[in-house]
Amino acid sequence: MNLSALSDSLKPLNLRSCLIQQQGRLIFEHYRDQRTSSEIAKINSCTKSILSALVCIAMDQGQLSGPSAPISEFFPQLSRDADTRKQQITIGQLLTMSAGFRWTEFGGANSFPKMTRSSHWVNYVLEQPLAEEPGTRMEYNSGISQLLSSIVVQASGMSTARFAEQYLFGPLGITEYEWETDPQGIHTGGYGLKLRPADLLKFGQLYLQQGVWENSQIISGGRVACSVQPALPAEPPRHGGYGWHWWTDSITGDTRTGGSAAVDYYYARGYAGQYVYVLPELQAVAVVTQDNRRGKNNPPPEVFREYIVPQLMNPSGL
Secondary structure, X not given: OOHHHHHHHHHHHOOOEEEEEEOXXXXXXXXXXXXXXXXXXXXXXXXXXXXXXXXXXXXXXXXXXXXXXEHHHOOHHHHHOOOHHHHHOEXXXXXXXXXXXXXXXXXXXXXXXXXXXXXXXXHHHHOOOEOOOOOOOOOOOHHHHHHHHHHHHHHHOOXXXXXXXXXXXXXXXXXXXXXXXOOOOOEOOOOOEEEOHHHHHHXXXXXXXXXEEOOEEOOOHHHHHXXXXXXXXXXXXXXXXXXXXXXXXXXXXXXXXXXXXXXXXXXXXXXXXXXXXXXXXXXXXXXXXXXXXXXXXXOOOOHHHHHHHHHHOOHHHO
């Protein structure tokens, strides 16, 4: 891997950070300035993948019975809804964002901003009509993540952040963070978490290691595997698939034999360029953080596909 060439390529992009770890060893580390390495910053919707890990841990502990459990166990008001299909929505359908609620994250009905302006976010989400049969199609919905955060609270008897401190952040050595809450004090499931880039790298490495950290099984390997498998196609115009609050995709590039083959990967993704990529076949994890909010006519570069993957798949670096 030509690290100097990668460094030269990234300098003009004004990234906050870029970290790459392969086979458990940090091989590349770039920060915009000295402060960035130690500062916590918004990870936006990467929060969703952190929440997914907490749901998996709660399932492992038996505090949640599993993905087939109906969410009406936690939201009894659904039994009074005129649409009886809502009573059959499962935790797994929340994780894959296929609950069927009519929802436009941004644009159109602007469901997400309306939720954040409401006095009770969970009730706002549950009151939305169903647009289709639960389980049939992925529709990006940060409100669903808020339902999952509420479920973690109800199942564990502690706040989502406290649960994370005890069972995820603590074992990973994550000591500094900030996490927003809704009007009821439930930590935001779809966004609102601030972490350091190095802590995002730890999180990705935990998944690469099938839930094992320093010889302890933090998340069961089976739950990790379920989380990162594409359950449904991603909602257009996004490509790839969607798992349990993780995105999935593949990329074709040169292999050590000189041919080309698809390499599967999965990733956490947050607004304004926050990413955690996990490439099991290459035993690699990459973190990219940015704060460039470019418009549609001037999108940020595909740093991972254009710069990082070609270097990881360069035979000279294998």
